[in-house]
């Protein structure tokens with residue numbers, strides 16, 4: 001079982017870590033949707049601003065029929081801005097299949113002719129994008145999810161997708177930009193506490209799947225912008241000394257010990273273009289919102 005393996009390995013490390021993909025059970029996906037509605041969380045608003053600005057230009061950018069493939073599609077809210085008559089297929093891929101099925105169902109009501117094929121995929125591993133004959137594939141990786149990868153994993157991910165979709169296809173990627181530290185800090189520390197709830201929900205997921213009896217009240221969320229690493233780091237912090245077992249492995253958490261549960265790397269236009277070219281993609285165009293908080297890149301394979 002991957003979650004169990006990752007928990008044992010991540011919680012046995014000196015600097016403890018749980019991969020952020022495990023946040024997304026049904027409740028986690030609902031909390032994430034709430035986060036995107038918070039005033040402080042600008043990425044969703046800014047990305048939508050850009051998508052609305054370019055939506056009319058989309059059909060002219062690509063030849064023939066289109067298959068939209070969205071990675072980590074979640075609520076599939078943004079894609080609605082871009083769907084046009086040329087789009088024959090929509091393939092939402094997500095680790096949270098139940099959530100994505102619900103969103104696909106809603107979308108089908110709005111676009112009855114659209115062929116929708118939701119798939120459960122963990123994109124942090126190797127995966128294949130389905131093939132559609134005589135159709136240009138246009139992938140979407142929105143919500144600044146490209147920033148959630150650790151170490152060089154985003155490079156592996158971009159190379160994998162480029163190979164999987166084949167030559168002369170496309171991907172739109174939303175990338176959050178480096179900006180004033182306070183704006184970044186507030187975005188990941190919303191006043192209503194949804195970011196904290198989203199991260200603390202991991203404790204419920206561990207209890208449910210591993211039969212542990214951790215008390216959520218013995219943890220708190222701490223998120224901040226690390227200017228040196230140019231990324232947001234989100235931690236769960238243990239308020240007390242506590243031990244518990246995952247399978248046969250005893251995990252020890254000291255008082256104030258932190259578990260890294262989320263990172264969100266921030267980019268510059270230059271650093272993102274470099275990442276694209278290092279992974280064999282050609283940057284076609286990019287757009288920014290009025291305040292230049294956020295960017296959307298169109299890359300060609």
Ligand SMILES: C[S@@+](CC[C@H](N)C(=O)[O-])C[C@H]1O[C@@H](n2cnc3c(N)ncnc32)[C@H](O)[C@@H]1O
Pocket residue numbers: 020021024029032036044071072073074075076078093094095096121122123124125141142143144145
């Ligand atoms: C940051 S949210 C973005 C959601 C949506 N694309 C947006 O722009 O608002 C990340 C989404 O990716 C999914 N996800 C996270 N890690 C994943 C993984 N390794 N494989 C597939 N989906 C993943 C989550 O379930 C969630 O729907």
